[in-house]
Amino acid sequence: MAKLRIRLVLSIIIASMHGHMGVASIDIGVCYGMNGDNLPPPSAVVALYKKYGINSMRLFDPNPQALEALRGSLIEVSLGVRNADIPTIASTQEAADSWFQSNVAPYLNDVEFAYISVGNEAIPGQYASVIPPAMQNLQNALNARNLAGIKVTTVVSTATLASSYPPSGSAFLPEASSTLSGVLQFLSAQGSPLMINVYPYFAYASDPTNVRLDYAQFTATGAVVVDSNLSYQNLFDAVVDSFYWAMEKLGVSDVGVAVSESGWPSAGNGNFTTPELAGTYNRNFIKRIGSNIGTPKRPGAHMDGFVFAIFNENLKPAGTEQNFGLFDPSMNPVYPSLPPAKG
Template sequence: MDFLSVNRTLMIATYLFLGFFIANHTITGSISLLSNHLLSFVFARNCCRKHITSKSFIFECDLGATKPIGVCNGRIADNLPSEQDVVSFYTSNGIGKMRIYDPNQATLQALRGTNIELILGVPNGDLQSLTTPSTANYWVQNNIVAFSPAVNFRYIAVGNEVEPSDPASQYVLPAMQNIYNALASANLGGEIKVSTSVSASLLAQSYPPSAGSFGATSSTYITPIVSFLATTGAPLLVNVYPYFAYIGDPQNIRLDFALFTAQGTVFQDGALAYQNLFDAIVDAFYSALEAAGGANVEIVVSETGWPSTGEAAATVDNASTYYKNLINHVNDGTPKKPGKAMETYLFAMFDEDQKGPAETERHFGLFSPDKQPKYNNISFS
């Protein structure tokens, strides 16, 4: 079984366990049973986030003065617009922010003078080299200083979904620290925050959300990173996929719970009532951050989406419903953080015809490669 299949199998197994308890148990009397057995109920889509060449964009949605909605734009396709065309597509859609997963020079050049805020990624393959301060300084000089202030950098995402078991995990924090120091030396430290993108598989317990925690193995990796984020005021990037929860156990996880269409409380966690799975996932991470000493660390949902075809639940109607309701919801916050708008990135900008192995992987786009919208009821401005 290949890497993607292994991760998908683990993800579905985890979802099956969560679905059973959400469908058949209330919080009362279940916490002690769950605490020793329930792994993270949202395994991130590693197949979508491991691209070195992926890019993602944030469309300014009608969220008033709150944080914007993001849209990830994978590039695993042979029929996508050029970098210049994509940047122009931003402008025409009122796009105010972009995320790229590597310092693609064509993208950086196209962004000059646009005032589009950028989240710039450091590929996982570059992490080890960036543990050397001189290399980190060179990276910052070539990819940030050379384009600033013409390019409006916001965050540097050092690594994408590096798991604790990955040999590269030992390089993430040192690379973050060196990038941070290099930015400070360039007088950009106060303007650009340094973070990393993580998978929700780091959670050892996620149900109920108030008991969310990192496991012993994950804690060794993530706790020092949380401390760094708390000290520097940077957010943690987390990927959240209610879609995979539903397809993993459609008999026990209600579709309306995943699509934000439940008419009332689905489960109660103490004084907090949960009506959708997205909030439950996010709040489990907030609880885990608190337990790790990061009570002041914000979360940015760096990916979430619903495919339009490829599985029984992957339909245009379901995807449209999910995206529309999510966009309308994130301004409200979560039960744990009511009224706190959640910066959230939708996956993905375009369908990607070179992805796989699952057919759904090719159909997460909000737009077709010719830039035609797939959903008519989603507004980005």
């Protein structure tokens, strides 16, 4: 598995908890969403990443302005394929080569690509059946150029799971299983991870009576859920292991995961969404990914991860969806005890 070599200055989160600047070498980046009409230009965003030492970025689509701004930045990129483009890429090798030539090849000399993710939460859905051939066609394009170090994958959410509790009882939805079987066989052959979006916030907010806050925020001091011989102190580990169990039920046990999104909104749902809760979750998520301790089911398994997201985005649906950012559009940290960004 390609390892994202990242040095992240944790002041954007850790300072609000401990009152000091902290630096950690960890395998984590931040998603760069663009659903806002008041966001700074990509050149300023890249400068913001560099200012705070965030050396990995997830792009949801091959935005030319962002890719141009990334030239020479040394920021590693996880590049998304738009869902609507999947059928074309899957249709012929020539179509996949054309997509690659337009969206990746021009930047190869001075942008470092870690992943190409074919679709975002497109399984199950209208594009699901053509994801495996699209992945294979893009892999062929990479292989032809000796670029096998770039990992081709896809992004799925917990909506692909028919059940996730207990983790050992997890299985994929019947309507997702046929596509995911092909996806997992591809990932196994290539040594690439499945990208998963993991949001303990939503489980807690939808059922606070049965989902404890400390379990959702990584702050429980002992086992909260016991599943046979496996004990869980946090919901994040339980969700990741649910994917491992579900993959094994499709006959694949050697595919890892990368966490393509995780975060906690700082506003939009009353006391469920405060800057303090958002800061606590994101800090602990960063620490969890950086620890490389794996999960109860797969101790020591490596996971790359991405915090969602760099900005609050005002064109997303009103409420929590607009409030997942580490920064506001003026590029000041959202958590109020942090110093404002300079420059």
